[in-house]
Structures are given as C-alpha cells and as structure tokens.
Amino acid sequence: MAEPTHAQSHSQSAAIGAETHPVVLFENVCLRFEGPPVLEDVSFQVASGETRILLGPAGVGKSVLLKLANGLLRPDCGRIFLFGEEITSMPEDELLKLRTRTGMVFQEGALFDSLTVRDNVGYQLMERHLPVDEIDQRVHEALRFVELEHTYAMLPASLSGGMRRRVAIARAIIDKPDLLLYDSPTGGLDPVTSTTIDELIIKERDVYQTPSLLVTHRLQDAFTMVSHRYDAAANQMVPLPHGQNNANTSFLVLHQGKLIFDGSTEALVSSKDPFIMEFLA
Amino acid sequence: MPFAFDNLDTLAKRMLFAVQDYSLFCWEAVSSLFRSPHYWPDVMTQCDLIGVGSLPIVVLTGFFTGGVLALQSAASLAQFGAQAYTGRFVSLSMIRELAPVLTGLMVSGRNASGMASELGSMVVTEQIDAMRALGTDPMKKLVGPRLLSTVVMLFLLTIISDTVGTAGGAAVAVFISHQNGTQYFTSAYQALGYDDIAQGLTKPLFFGFIIATVGCYFGTKTTGGTQGVGRATTQAVVVSSVLIIFCDFILSRALLWLYSGI
Numbered sequence: 001m002a003e004p005t006h007a008q009s010h011s012q013s014a015a016i017g018a019e020t021h022p023v024v025l026f027e028n029v030c031l032r033f034e035g036p037p038v039l040e041d042v043s044f045q046v047a048s049g050e051t052r053i054l055l056g057p058a059g060v061g062k063s064v065l066l067k068l069a070n071g072l073l074r075p076d077c078g079r080i081f082l083f084g085e086e087i088t089s090m091p092e093d094e095l096l097k098l099r100t101r102t103g104m105v106f107q108e109g110a111l112f113d114s115l116t117v118r119d120n121v122g123y124q125l126m127e128r129h130l131p132v133d134e135i136d137q138r139v140h141e142a143l144r145f146v147e148l149e150h151t152y153a154m155l156p157a158s159l160s161g162g163m164r165r166r167v168a169i170a171r172a173i174i175d176k177p178d179l180l181l182y183d184s185p186t187g188g189l190d191p192v193t194s195t196t197i198d199e200l201i202i203k204e205r206d207v208y209q210t211p212s213l214l215v216t217h218r219l220q221d222a223f224t225m226v227s228h229r230y231d232a233a234a235n236q237m238v239p240l241p242h243g244q245n246n247a248n249t250s251f252l253v254l255h256q257g258k259l260i261f262d263g264s265t266e267a268l269v270s271s272k273d274p275f276i277m278e279f280l281a
Numbered sequence: 282m283p284f285a286f287d288n289l290d291t292l293a294k295r296m297l298f299a300v301q302d303y304s305l306f307c308w309e310a311v312s313s314l315f316r317s318p319h320y321w322p323d324v325m326t327q328c329d330l331i332g333v334g335s336l337p338i339v340v341l342t343g344f345f346t347g348g349v350l351a352l353q354s355a356a357s358l359a360q361f362g363a364q365a366y367t368g369r370f371v372s373l374s375m376i377r378e379l380a381p382v383l384t385g386l387m388v389s390g391r392n393a394s395g396m397a398s399e400l401g402s403m404v405v406t407e408q409i410d411a412m413r414a415l416g417t418d419p420m421k422k423l424v425g426p427r428l429l430s431t432v433v434m435l436f437l438l439t440i441i442s443d444t445v446g447t448a449g450g451a452a453v454a455v456f457i458s459h460q461n462g463t464q465y466f467t468s469a470y471q472a473l474g475y476d477d478i479a480q481g482l483t484k485p486l487f488f489g490f491i492i493a494t495v496g497c498y499f500g501t502k503t504t505g506g507t508q509g510v511g512r513a514t515t516q517a518v519v520v521s522s523v524l525i526i527f528c529d530f531i532l533s534r535a536l537l538w539l540y541s542g543i
Contacts, residue, residue, distance in 0.1 A: 072410050092418070100416035110411035124415050127318075171415075 021084035022047050023179050023211045024069050029078035031064060038064050040257045042078070046179070046213050049248055051205050053222045054215045056254035057279070062215040063107060065254065066183050069213060070102055071095040083178065100124065103172030103210075104181040108188075109164035111156040111171070117143070118152050121170045142170040146200055162193030169200055173208070180204065180212035186221050198224045199237045205249070206230035219280065225249055226265045253279070306498045307490075313418070313425040323426035331392050331427075332434030336441070338387050343375070343442035346383055347449030350374055355458040367460060368469035371450035376473065376481040380442040382529050385488035388435055389521040393496035396427055397517035400500025401510035409501065419501070428493040435489035436482065443481065476540035484532055488525050495521040 022045035031039045038061040046052050056062050067073040068080060071087045079088050082098060090098070111120045119126065122139040143149045146166040156164055165185055172180060182201065186194035198221050204210060206229055216222055226245045228237040240246065245265045253261035253268070255275050261268060269280065354370040400423060403409050409419050447469055454460040499517040503509045537543045 067410070070414055072413055096413070096416045096418055099414055102414070104411070104414040106407045106411055106414075108406065110407040112408055112411070113406070123417075127415070127417055 021081065023050075023083060024213060025079075025081040026065075026069070027079040027081075029068065029075045029080060031061075031068065031073070031075050037257050039068075039075070042254075042257075042259045044252055044259060044262050046211050048211055049209050051212045051214065051225070051246070051249040052252055053225060053249065054213060054252045054254060055219070055222055055279070056217060058217050060254050061257055062217070062254055063183050066104075066181050066213065066215050070099060070104055070181055100175070101177055102179045102181060103175070103177035105165070105168045105172050105183060105185050107183045109156070109161075109168040111164055111167060113156050115155075116152075117148075117154050117156065117159070117167050120156065120167060121174055123171065124175050138174055139170075142174040143167075145173065145203075146170045160193075162189050162196060165189070165193075165197055166200060169197075169204070173204060173210075176208070177210060180210050182212060182214040182216075184216055185214070186216065186218060191220075194218070194221060195224070197221075198228075199230075201225065202228055202237045203230040205246075207232070209248075222251070223265075255279075302502075303494070303498055306501075307494050309420050310424045310428050310494055310497065313420040314429060316421065318421065320422055320426050323422065324430050327426045327430035328434055330395075331388065331430050332437060335388050335391055335434070335438060338391065339384050339438045339442050340445050342383050342387050343380060343445040344449035344452075346379055347371055347375055347446030347451075348453040350379070350446075351450035351453035352457065355454060355460070364458065364460060365464055366468055367454050367458070368447075368450065368465035368467070369472035371454075372447050372469035373472050373477060375446035375450070376443045377477050378481075378529075378533070380446050381439050381481055381484035381488060382525065384435065384439045384442045385485065385492065385525045385529075386522055388431070388438065389488075389492045389525060390518055392431065393492045393517040393521040394514045396493065396496030397500040397503075398510055398514045400497055401503035401513040404501060404503045405506050405510060424493075424497045424501070427497055428490065431493035432486055432489035435485040435492070439482065439485040476536075480533070480536045480540065483536060484529060487528055487532060491524045491528060492521050495524065 024046040026042050026044050029039055029042045030037055042065065044052070054062050054065065064073060068075055069082065071080075071082065071090065075088060079086055081087065083101060085098065087095060087098065111117075112123070115123070118136070118139050121142050122135040125135045125138060139152070140149060143152060146169050148163060148166050148170065151159060151163060151167065156167070159167065169185070185201065186197045189197065201212075201214065202225060205212065205225075214222075214225070224237075226249045228239055229246065230236075231238045250264050251261060251268045252259060253276055260273055261271060261276055268276065271277065271280075350371045351367055355364055355367045358364050358366055358370070400409070403412075403423075409423075412419050412422065450469075451462060451465050454465045455462045496517045499513040499520070503513040505512070
C-alpha cells in the first residue's frame with residue numbers, strides 16, 4: 001500500500017491544474033513471467049511537467065515497469081494510460097505511432113552498433129524521411145546539448161560507456177518528446193561520469209521541462225536530481241539553497257513487486273517504512 | 282514412469298507452442314511485406330549480403346557436386362556402355378534435386394546463422410526494444426527485407442548452381458572421362474523438360490522462406506545473453522537444414538504428382 005503523501009496530491013493537483021490527463025497513468029497493474037509476480041497492484045501517475053524517480057533494489061522490476069509505460073511489454077491485469085490513451089491492449093501499429101512522442105534511454109544505451117552516432121541520433125528523423133540538411137542540423141544540436149559534437153561520425157563501438165549514454169540521451173531528446181523514460185542511465189558508470197549524466201538529465205528537466213520517469217537504484221543520483229538545478233549562465237548544475245528541493249521531482253519506491261512509496265523527497269526521508277529506512281541508510 | 286510421462290507431456294506442449302509461435306511469426310513476416318513503410322534500401326543491402334556474399338560457396342559447391350556426379354555416373358554407366366548418358370544424368374540430378382537442396386543448405390549454414398546471431402545480439406543488447414521505442418516495427422525493418430531478399434536470391438543462386446554444376450560435370454566428363462563435350466551438352470539439354478526446370482526452381486522459393494523465417498525467428502526469440510545468441514545460432518542452422526530436407530521430400534512428392542502424375 002503506497003503511503004499517502006503530499007507529492008501524490010501535488011501530482012494530482014498539477015494534472016487538474018493543467019486541466020489535462022496525466023502523461024502516464026498506471027491503474028492496479030500486475031505482471032508475472034515465470035515464478036513470483038514481478039509487479040502487483042501498481043498504481044501511480046506522472047503529471048505534466050513532473051519528474052518521477054523510481055527507486056528500488058536491483059532486480060525488483062523497475063525496468064519492466066518502464067517498458068510497460070512505453071507499451072514495450074503488456075500487463076497481465078490493470079490498465080496503463082499514455083498521453084490519455086489506454087495502451088493496455090492497443091495494437092502494435094498504433095503503439096508505434098504513440099511511441100514517437102516518447103524518448104527512452106535504455107540501461108546500456110542500446111545504440112544501433114552498425115550505425116554511426118549521426119545515424120543513431122537522427123534515426124527517428126531519417127525514418128520520417130526529413131531532408132538531409134535538417135537531420136544534420138538537428139543531430140548537431142542534440143549532440144551539442146550532450147557536449148559530444150565531435151563524435152558525429154564515430155561508431156558506438158569507439159565510444160566509452162558514459163559517451164554512449166550521452167548519445168542515447170541525444171537520440172531520446174532529438175525529436176522533443178512529450179515524455180522521457182530513463183532506465184538506470186548511470187548504471188555501471190564511474191562517479192564522475194554519473195555526475196555528468198545527472199547534469200544532463202537536470203539540464204533537460206529544467207530547460208525543456210519534459211515530464212519524465214527515471215529508474216535508478218543509486219540514491220546519490222536520485223538526491224542530486226532533487227537538490228540541484230541547471231544554471232544556464234554557468235552551463236552547469238548548481239545546488240539549490242539548503243533545505244530546498246525541486247518541487248516537480250518526486251519519488252516512487254518499488255519493493256518485492258509492490259509500490260511501497262509515492263511522494264516527495266521530504267516524505268521519503270521521513271518515512272517510517274522499515275524497508276525504506278534500510279534502503280536509505 | 283509417471284515422471285517420464287510428465288516430461289513427455291511438457292515436451293509435447295513446448296513443441297506445439299513453438300510450432301504455433303513460429304506459424305504466427307511467419308504470418309506476421311509475410312503480412313509485413315504488404316504493409317508500408319517498405320525498406321527497399323535494406324532489401325538491397327540484404328540481397329548483397331545473402332546473394333553476392335553466398336556466391337563463392339554456391340559456385341564451389343555446385344561445381345564440385347556436378348564433377349563428382351559425372352565421375353561416379355560415368356564409371357557406372359560405362360559398365361552398360363551408356364557413358365554417353367552422363368550429361369543427362371548430371372543435368373537431371375543437379376537441376377531437379379541437388380542444386381536447390383545443396384544451395385539451400387549452404388545458404389542456410391551461412392545466412393540462417395548470420396540472421397539468428399545478428400538479431401539475437403540486437404535482442405540481448407535491447408536494440409530491438411530501442412527500435413520499437415523509436416516507433417519502428419522490427420518486423421518490417423529487419424525481418425521483411427531478409428525474407429524477401431533470401432527468397433529472391435536463393436532462386437537466382439540456384440540457377441547459378443544449376444549452370445555451374447552442369448559445367449563441373451562437363452569438365453570431368455571431357456578432361457577426366459575423355460568424353461565428347463558436344464555429346465555431353467546435347468545429352469544434358471535433351472533430357473531436360475520444362476517440368477524438370479519448374480521442379481528445380483519451385484523448391485528454392487520454399488527453402489528461402491524457411492531459411493529467412495527460421496533464422497529471424499530464433500534470432501528474435503533469443504534469451505540468455507551471449508550464450509543465448511550462440512544457442513539461437515546453432516538452433517537456426519539445425520532446424521532450417523532439417524526443414525529444408527523434410528520440405529524437399531514433400532515438395533518432390535507433390536511436384537512429381539503434379540507434373541508426372543506419379
């Protein structure tokens with residue numbers, strides 16, 4: 001049972017305030033492969049302009065939940081809405097069109113290894129047969145955003161792990177999506193590179209204000225996200241004043257297939273749930 | 282005993298499920314060819330990889346198979362004073378049976394494995410999911426072009442194998458068995474009817490379909506990391522080879538009945 005928090009009411013009020021449907025809405029979703037259920041009775045929403053960080057230990061079903069949100073997997077029960085449309089049993093052809101409105105960053109980047117960085121980042125635009133000049137210009141813009149313009153003609157194999165994630169972010173944001181899904185974007189990276197990725201995500205959040213759902217098991221990244229903002233003048237992230245957190249960023253905690261927390265940073269750190277206390281310790 | 286029956290039951294269910302899954306996959310693959318968008322540049326790339334790439338092994342296999350056929354048949358036919366029929370024996374064997382089957386097996390070994398490993402690697406590195414997340418249907422982008430190009434290129438490769446096999450037989454007949462070359466080619470040409478050519482060129486259409494669908498099926502169903510990719514590759518080659526030989530028997534029976542009423 002998710003704890004009632006003011007962040008939950010915040011996201012609801014944000015949705016009502018905007019007089020629109022939530023960008024993502026999960027209603028009593030469950031999923032099982034073989035063995036015990038992966039997800040049980042999961043309900044939450046991502047409102048417009050909101051960033052939600054899904055925390056949980058490795059192997060708890062966070063990536064599965066993210067794939068469900070994008071219709072890459074289908075739930076056994078419950079309903080999932082994306083941009084107000086129910087995708088639970090939507091045909092794949094319609095889902096493909098809907099997915100062009102989302103950007104997804106996969107755990108290891110999932111770049112197409114036979115394509116150059118240019119073709120990876122501009123893939124969606126090439127699929128739409130846009131003019132070559134426009135594709136080139138937008139690829140340069142996206143790569144400039146992640147500060148990797150010099151990798152334009154390289155193949156993914158010649159990039160480091162951190163660079164691949166940054167290219168994956170460029171690929172996800174090139175078409176200015178209405179929702180961003182990050183699957184452990186800092187997983188397996190060293191602390192310095194992780195900070196660079198965090199900075200890019202914060203920059204994306206504060207510059208474009210795209211609603212996003214971010215999955216991670218690293219508390220440090222999660223708390224960096226809520227306690228920092230992007231300073232455009234300095235072109236870097238800077239800490240928010242002491243005791244202040246980003247109001248549009250809130251948390252979800254998944255444990256043993258169940259969503260045990262849905263709320264703000266303050267509610268998370270003051271939670272009395274034994275698992276959360278141990279997880280945060 | 283109950284344990285053995287339980288295993289049998291599970292195995293039968295698993296096999297039935299696999300057949301059902303493969304049939305659905307084939308249906309989706311074929312229907313993807315008739316739905317836009319069409320990826321013609323990918324079709325051309327695959328034609329190059331499958332057709333031009335397989336040319337050396339198909340030429341070598343065809344040439345030496347024709348040569349061996351001529352060598353063996355010439356010795357046997359000489360016992361009955363019928364060495365002049367070597368060309369007829371070689372061309373009929375090559376065109377009706379050996380060229381389609383051997384070309385199918387060669388292309389299967391080279392390309393079904395290639396497709397399974399390529400798509401399998403894409404699955405385990407989440408590239409297929411990334412493609413779907415970017416709004417592209419992997420069935421249309423990856424499977425459709427492979428299916429179309431394998432069917433077309435196997436048909437053409439079989440014609441090349443027919444030609445090279447007959448030429449290989451001629452080389453052996455002329456240079457080793459010291460037969461008359463004109464006699465060989467006349468015998469080879471006169472023996473052939475349109476039904477023989479139709480038989481020989483119907484088969485690669487089915488074999489190409491088997492190679493592409495089995496290779497792509499095992500590739501897209503890969504699980505279990507790099508070990509899974511290896512397993513998928515092996516399974517693709519084994520299953521497609523067995524299916525080609527099984528299908529060859531069924532097709533031969535059906536085509537013989539159709540053309541000769543046998």
